[in-house]
Amino acid sequence: MKVWLNGKEVETAATSLTLLTEELDLPVEGVAVAVNNRMVPRSQWADYVLTEGVHIVIIKAACGG
Amino acid sequence: MAYERYERQMLLPEIGEEGQERLRAARVLVVGVGGLGTPISLYLSGAGVGRLGLVDDDTVGLTNLHRQVLYTEADVKKPKVRVAVEKLKALNHEVEVDTYDFRLTQENAADIVGRYDMVVDACDNYATRYVLNDVCAAQGKPYVYGAIEGFCGQVAVFCRTAGSKTYRDLYPDEAAFRRMPSPFKGVVGMTAAVVGCVQAHEVLKMVCGYGDVLDGRLWTVDLRTMQSYVIDL
Numbered sequence: 001m002k003v004w005l006n007g008k009e010v011e012t013a014a015t016s017l018t019l020l021t022e023e024l025d026l027p028v029e030g031v032a033v034a035v036n037n038r039m040v041p042r043s044q045w046a047d048y049v050l051t052e053g054v055h056i057v058i059i060k061a062a063c064g065g
Numbered sequence: 066m067a068y069e070r071y072e073r074q075m076l077l078p079e080i081g082e083e084g085q086e087r088l089r090a091a092r093v094l095v096v097g098v099g100g101l102g103t104p105i106s107l108y109l110s111g112a113g114v115g116r117l118g119l120v121d122d123d124t125v126g127l128t129n130l131h132r133q134v135l136y137t138e139a140d141v142k143k144p145k146v147r148v149a150v151e152k153l154k155a156l157n158h159e160v161e162v163d164t165y166d167f168r169l170t171q172e173n174a175a176d177i178v179g180r181y182d183m184v185v186d187a188c189d190n191y192a193t194r195y196v197l198n199d200v201c202a203a204q205g206k207p208y209v210y211g212a213i214e215g216f217c218g219q220v221a222v223f224c225r226t227a228g229s230k231t232y233r234d235l236y237p238d239e240a241a242f243r244r245m246p247s248p249f250k251g252v253v254g255m256t257a258a259v260v261g262c263v264q265a266h267e268v269l270k271m272v273c274g275y276g277d278v279l280d281g282r283l284w285t286v287d288l289r290t291m292q293s294y295v296i297d298l
Binding site: 006007029030032034037038039041042057059060061062063064065 | 097099100101102186187188189190191194211212213214217218219234235236237238241242244245248250252257283285290292294295296297298
């Protein structure tokens with residue numbers, strides 16, 4: 001399945017957001033994920049079913065000022 | 066009041082004379098006068114915000130100068146708020162500037178935030194952000210969040226109304242964030258400049274009442290690719 005990840009089209013076998021974060025080897029803490037410009041709380045990642053062509057944005061937390 | 070200095074922004078129908086009066090009446094707290102606090106305090110002073118509060122317990126260091134352009138080599142080792150107030154008053158003597166040369170803490174935050182209409186976050190750690198967020202939520206004060214790392218930055222407005230999103234909607238797990246390792250300190254000055262200016266402009270929008278405020282929306286930018294998003298929380 002093809003999805004958009006931070007503006008780039010990528011092929012993924014993941015069917016949920018949790019599986020996608022594992023596939024991408026993202027850190028467990030310090031990231032937020034949005035799908036189609038809406039934030040998806042971490043508590044919903046496991047049940048969030050990915051569909052062809054969705055736009056996913058991974059946001060890395062930052063604390064600099 | 067001598068409005069000549071504000072002529073170019075008052076020409077904008079979004080601001081005008083009424084907006085300028087509102088700016089003069091506005092009281093804005095800037096927490097941190099480093100990379101983000103530099104453009105925030107400079108541009109809010111330039112715009113004629115009536116009262117600015119500056120909180121920072123740090124002194125100027127040589128490694129600050131590439132991005133904290135409020136300061137010069139001659140200011141190294143001097144307290145940031147003391148130097149900042151001189152520079153800002155030199156830019157615009159009409160602005161009243163209060164300085165707090167200590168850290169914002171759970172104990173003193175409510176008292177200090179209570180003296181202002183809104184808060185701009187220019188601090189450098191997660192713990193202070195949770196404190197600021199909770200105090201702003203309790204007092205119903207807009208919290209203009211901003212953070213940077215490397216070439217990336219993010220801005221959002223929280224706590225603007227009783228139903229508004231808060232920093233905890235963006236990053237709910239405070240305990241996990243307090244556990245995170247020391248952040249990477251690499252950053253270019255331009256990241257601070259771009260992100261701080263966006264924060265300062267959110268203040269202008271709220272004070273003068275124009276545009277679509279980033280209320281409950283997160284703006285992100287990566288200056289390497291110029292990719293930018295506005296995400297609903």
